[in-house]
Amino acid sequence: MAVLTIQSCAARSSPGRLVRRIDKLMANLVESRFEDTGVSFVQWIALKVVRDGVARNAGDLARELSITTGATTRMIDVLEARGFLVRDRGSADRRVVQLAVTDEGHALVEQLQHRVVEAWNEVLVDFEQDEVDVVVAGLIKLLAAAERVCGCPDRHKELAE
Amino acid sequence: MAVLTIQSCAARSSPGRLVRRIDKLMANLVESRFEDTGVSFVQWIALKVVRDGVARNAGDLARELSITTGATTRMIDVLEARGFLVRDRGSADRRVVQLAVTDEGHALVEQLQHRVVEAWNEVLVDFEQDEVDVVVAGLIKLLAAAERVCGCPDRHKELAE
DNA sequence: ATGCATTGTCTGCATATGCAGATATTGCGC
DNA sequence: GCGCAATATCTGCATATGCAGACAATGCAT
Numbered sequence: 001m002a003v004l005t006i007q008s009c010a011a012r013s014s015p016g017r018l019v020r021r022i023d024k025l026m027a028n029l030v031e032s033r034f035e036d037t038g039v040s041f042v043q044w045i046a047l048k049v050v051r052d053g054v055a056r057n058a059g060d061l062a063r064e065l066s067i068t069t070g071a072t073t074r075m076i077d078v079l080e081a082r083g084f085l086v087r088d089r090g091s092a093d094r095r096v097v098q099l100a101v102t103d104e105g106h107a108l109v110e111q112l113q114h115r116v117v118e119a120w121n122e123v124l125v126d127f128e129q130d131e132v133d134v135v136v137a138g139l140i141k142l143l144a145a146a147e148r149v150c151g152c153p154d155r156h157k158e159l160a161e
Numbered sequence: 162m163a164v165l166t167i168q169s170c171a172a173r174s175s176p177g178r179l180v181r182r183i184d185k186l187m188a189n190l191v192e193s194r195f196e197d198t199g200v201s202f203v204q205w206i207a208l209k210v211v212r213d214g215v216a217r218n219a220g221d222l223a224r225e226l227s228i229t230t231g232a233t234t235r236m237i238d239v240l241e242a243r244g245f246l247v248r249d250r251g252s253a254d255r256r257v258v259q260l261a262v263t264d265e266g267h268a269l270v271e272q273l274q275h276r277v278v279e280a281w282n283e284v285l286v287d288f289e290q291d292e293v294d295v296v297v298a299g300l301i302k303l304l305a306a307a308e309r310v311c312g313c314p315d316r317h318k319e320l321a322e
Numbered sequence: 323a324t325g326c327a328t329t330g331t332c333t334g335c336a337t338a339t340g341c342a343g344a345t346a347t348t349g350c351g352c
Numbered sequence: 353g354c355g356c357a358a359t360a361t362c363t364g365c366a367t368a369t370g371c372a373g374a375c376a377a378t379g380c381a382t
């Protein structure tokens with residue numbers, strides 16, 4: 001408690017700075033390997049969570065991607081136009097837009113998934129399995145703490161995973 | 162090595178997903194406490210690294226913020242217009258734009274720094290000091306690994322910190 | 323000293339996203 | 353059934369950023 005001091009709050013070694021930089025670098029790294037497909041990293045994540053049933057409609061998807069529903073609408077527009085995804089205005093509740101990946105989208109997710117794993121494994125080559133586990137565990141705890149303080153609106157149904 | 166599997170590469174517990182979400186949440190959290198100042202989180206970081214001498218010119222600042230020099234130019238425009246920062250076309254090399262915070266900028270950094278520390282400490286309230294150290298150490302190693310794979314262009318002078 | 327490659331910053335244009343209001347649908351109380 | 357609050361998505365507009373080329377200053381080879 002009271003763990004961060006003035007000196008460390010925005011230093012190179014502050015958690016905030018580190019997560020930001022890692023996020024940017026990894027997104028760029030992965031995206032550089034998607035170039036032939038014209039699909040962005042975020043678009044790939046969108047397709048993946050829809051395919052895996054983690055996001056079934058537009059609102060779910062927005063929460064999964066940590067972007068607004070407005071931004072999500074437009075991303076779905078693009079993915080639908082490119083034939084990777086289809087909208088389906090639900091018959092039960094006609095407000096919600098059910099999402100499903102097409103065969104083409106499914107194939108794309110599969111293909112790019114291997115590239116993502118490969119990139120991460122190149123980065124993690126000098127890590128032992130338990131080192132990774134420790135980092136991930138720490139991040140999970142940190143995220144939970146941040147969500148608590150933010151009174152996080154997306155404490156949504158825990159689609160076990 | 163070969164630590165990430167297909168299953169875990171984009172799951173809720175993947176390092177990539179976690180760092181992205183933590184970054185977004187913390188940026189929003191901090192920014193919500195800056196509202197009265199009209200300064201964004203990134204703008205505050207910019208002022209801070211300039212004040213601390215970590216970034217002395219526009220190029221340095223771009224690397225510190227992980228954004229392009231073009232975006233940096235415009236951010237400097239705003240901060241200069243608001244009187245927090247001054248440009249000074251260097252006399253030694255007239256290409257570089259030396260940066261310095263004004264008295265007003267200095268005061269702002271000081272004031273907001275306390276809010277940032279406070280926010281982080283609220284998040285970290287259930288962490289022991291050594292838990293934080295472990296997470297930070299893991300992130301530092303992860304960042305170094307990512308920079309290695311990216312052939313990172315900003316392995317710039319190690320302004321010790 | 324001249325020409326040319328390099329470097330640092332800036333600018334024009336495109337995209338991604340946030341925000342706030344609009345629209346459509348649902349469900350609830352009466 | 354009617355009116356109204358709540359919900360899910362969409363749209364218009366503003367901003368932040370990336371990218372690629374422009375421009376200015378420097379320094380190096382000759």
